[in-house]
Amino acid sequence: MAFMCATGKHRRPGRMKRGTVQAAGVAAIATTGIVGGLAAPSFAAENSVGNSVENSFEQTGLNPVITIGNTIADKIDAQAEAQKKAAEETARKKAAEEAARLKAxxxxxxxxxxxxxxxxxxxxxxxxxxxxxxxxxxxxTGYKTGGSLWSSGSHTGVDFHAASGTSVHAVGAGTVVSTGWGGAYGNEIVIKMHDGTYTQYGHLSSIGVSVGQTVTPGQQIGLSGATGNTTGPHLHFEARTTPEYGSDIDPVAYLRSHGVNV
Structure with missing residues (x-):
């Protein structure tokens, strides 16, 4: 004998429908107090009760409760998404600020x-x-000028015109290697220059540096005068290969080779 699938109200309800019917049934049982009568209902009775429960379900407000639950979940999801975006934005701003700080x-x-x-x-x-x-x-007075004024028979340096007390400058950077009385040169200063050459300043009225002191270009080292073997105040200037007398070189050519226009 073949069995036909029942139609209409005798079909198995869906999961959502079963759940709502069960919930409504519990509500109905709690309201009516009838427990035993629902223990073994017939299909017709079940169908009738089902219809009644479904009608009651629509009137109990349970469906809005489910809808409210979904709304709350949506709000929570939206809040979580907003918090995520805010955290990402904060991290992006911090990264941008750090990059700007590092760049600065x-x-x-x-x-x-x-x-x-x-x-x-x-x-x-x-x-x-x-x-x-x-x-x-x-x-x-130029370099190598001859005459009886010089013991060597010629001028070993050049004379710069200067009244007594005129400021005398180191011609370049160097270290003072000698100061004091220099015989015919009177009060003198000898400086070892940074390139290994030496410069000498004679006939000074005053000495303003000491041995071992470093000097810079243009620094005042003393005052001009007329000490030693001289006919009047001026500065005697020499360029040398050693600190000693007799190692002189042309002082004008020396200064010009270092960019000084004399």
Whole structure:
């Protein structure tokens, strides 16, 4: 004998429908107090009760409760998504701020290093520069000028015109190796220059440096005068290969080779 699948109200209810019917049934049982009568209902009774329960379910407000539950879940999901986006935005801003800070620090470092390099270069140029020993003066007696005034028979340096008390400058960077009385040179100063040559300043009325002191181009080292073997105040200037007398070289050519116009 073949069995046909029942149609209509005798079909197995869906999961949602079963759940709601069960919930409604529990509600109905709790309301009516009838427990035994529902223990073994017939299909017709079940169908009738089912219809009644479904009708009651629609009137109990249980369906809005389910809807409210979904709304709350949606709100929670939306809140979580908003928090996630806010956290991502905060992280992005922090990353951007850190990148900007690092960029600014790198720029400041580069600028500082550039300034330091420029300062070192300027200092090197200054230390390698040369000046005239007397500002705004001129050579009054040239190198190798002959005459009885000099024991060697000729002038071993040049004389710069200068009144007594005129400021005398180191022509370049170096270290003082000798100061004091120099016989015919009177009060003198001898400086070893940074390139290994030596310069000498004679007939000074005053000495303003001491042995071992380093000097820079243009630094005042003494005052001109007329001490020693001289006919009047001036500065006697020599360029030498050693600190000793007799190792002189042309002082004008020496100064010019270092960019000094004399």
């Amino acid at each position: 620090a790198a720029k400041a470092k580069a600028e500082r290093e550039a300034k330091e390099r420029a300062a070192r270069a300027a200092e090197r140029r200054r230390l390698n520069s040369f000046v005239a020993p007397i500002s705004g003066s001129y050579v009054s």
